[in-house]
Amino acid sequence: MSKKLLIIGAGEFADIAYEYFTVDSDYEVAGFAVEAEFLTEEEKFGLPVVALETVETVFPASEVEAHVAVTSTKLNRIRARLIEIARSKGYTLANFISPHAMVWRTAELGDNVFIFENNVVQHGVKIESGCVLWSGNHIGHQTRIREHCFLASHVVVSGYCDIGARSFVGVNATFADNVKIGEDCFVGMAAAVNKSFDTPGQILNGNPAEAAKVSSYRYFRIKQ
Known part of the structure; x- marks a missing residue:
């Protein structure tokens, strides 16, 4: 192991990130960081929290890289905000790409991307910064997943799709070719999205998927 890693976060996803980075990467986790109001423990896995x-006084950005390991809370806004804080402190943001995932050589990835096992990322796909792809998804050729999206397991995204920034896609959701959804959308479990929904902040459910009357902003109590 040649590289040191700081994990930003201390919840369940941070625990998972510690396990995956430790077992299946060339990073060595050096410690954890959380915002002071959530600092409830001094150690995790024998490492400092x-x-x-003030994290840079303990883990200088010149010595460690960082990864923000936070789930889709507040439609991914918490993860997005912490990523910007890490960048402002000068940290290089590390990716985790499972060696048990298939990411084609022409795919383009941003930073702070976490791709679990059994994902298939095809030719020409662009996955922007801050995205999480849980286990077993298929991302079709030339698709673009914009920044800070969270895809749960067994999502099928066909070719030439465009998934808007900060969107959440539930397990077993399916997208037809050439489908676009706007930013901040919440796609429910097993939704079949066979047409585009360009308006931001929609909740999509059903087969075929239709937009709910309530927006994701109202549902998650998010100020636009």
């Missing part, structure tokens, strides 16, 4: 506000 420190306040994010």
Whole structure:
């Protein structure tokens, strides 16, 4: 192991990130950081947990890289905000790409991307920064997944799709070719999206998927 890693977060996803980075990457986790108001423990897995506000005094950005391991809370806004904080402190943001995933050589990835096992990422796909792809998804050729999206397991995204920033896609959801959804959309479990929904903040459910009357902003109490 030649590279040191700081994990930003201390919840369940941070625990998972610690396991995956430790077992299946060339990073060695050096510690954890959380915002001071959520600092409830001094150690995790025998490693220090420190306040994010002053983390650079313990883990200088010149010595460690960082990964923000936070789930889709507030339609991915918490993860997005913490990524910007890490960048402002000068950290290089590491990706985790499972060696048990198939990411084609022409795929383009941003930073702070986490791709679990059994994902298939095909030719020409663009996955922007801050995205999480849980286990077993298929991302079809030339698709673009914009920043800070969260795809749960066994999602099928066909070719030439465009998934809007900060969107959440539930397990077993399916997208037809050339489908576009706007930013901040919430796609429910097993939804079959066979047409585009360009308006931001929609909740999509059903087969075929239709938009709910309530927006994702109202449902998650998010100020636009």
